[in-house]
Amino acid sequence: MLVRTLYISRNSGPQTSTVTGSILKTALVFNKVHGITGVLCQGTGFFIQMLEGERSVVSSLYARILNDKRHKDVEIVSFEEIKDRKCKQWSMALIDLSDTDPMVVLQHPEFDPYAGGRDFLMQQIDDWIATGKPVQSPSN
Numbered sequence: 001m002l003v004r005t006l007y008i009s010r011n012s013g014p015q016t017s018t019v020t021g022s023i024l025k026t027a028l029v030f031n032k033v034h035g036i037t038g039v040l041c042q043g044t045g046f047f048i049q050m051l052e053g054e055r056s057v058v059s060s061l062y063a064r065i066l067n068d069k070r071h072k073d074v075e076i077v078s079f080e081e082i083k084d085r086k087c088k089q090w091s092m093a094l095i096d097l098s099d100t101d102p103m104v105v106l107q108h109p110e111f112d113p114y115a116g117g118r119d120f121l122m123q124q125i126d127d128w129i130a131t132g133k134p135v136q137s138p139s140n
């Protein structure tokens with residue numbers, strides 16, 4: 001049974017490309033082997049991640065992610081059964097929403113994932129995917 005989960009969290013330390021890079025490195029290896037696909041959005045001080053895969057695999061991965069000290073205030077936005085994946089081609093793509101990103105600064109100057117519900121956040125991710133924001137890692 002395929003599921004998709006979406007959660008938000010805050011960086012527990014300073015947001016650096018080293019931290020995000022090391023998360024992605026682990027994710028690409030594990031996710032590829034275990035049939036997980038998704039996107040990791042790194043904003044200014046926050047993460048939004050979408051994970052897709054078999055329910056048991058997503059559940060146990062989420063439990064590990066929840067306990068990861070590199071972030072805090074983890075909140076599940078949605079966990080739902082799906083027929084099709086949105087992110088077939090990525091075992092984990094990065095969507096970089098740093099504060100220099102014009103889309104975030106101009107269109108969403110006060111973007112706060114904690115203020116948005118499931119539909120709002122899912123729509124944001126769909127828009128970012130549609131406008132080519134996800135960066136596919138070479139080892140993906």
Ligand SMILES: Cc1cc2nc3c(=O)[nH]c(=O)nc-3n(C[C@H](O)[C@H](O)[C@H](O)COP(=O)(O)O)c2cc1C
Pocket residue numbers: 009023026027028030031040047049061064065066068070071092
């Ligand atoms: C925001 C965030 C997203 C993560 N995403 C994934 C992921 O998609 N896949 C993965 O295997 N690990 C991911 N991790 C890393 C896991 O939390 C964990 O470090 C990794 O699964 C290794 O687990 P272990 O140290 O218990 O062996 C993520 C961590 C964070 C902080």
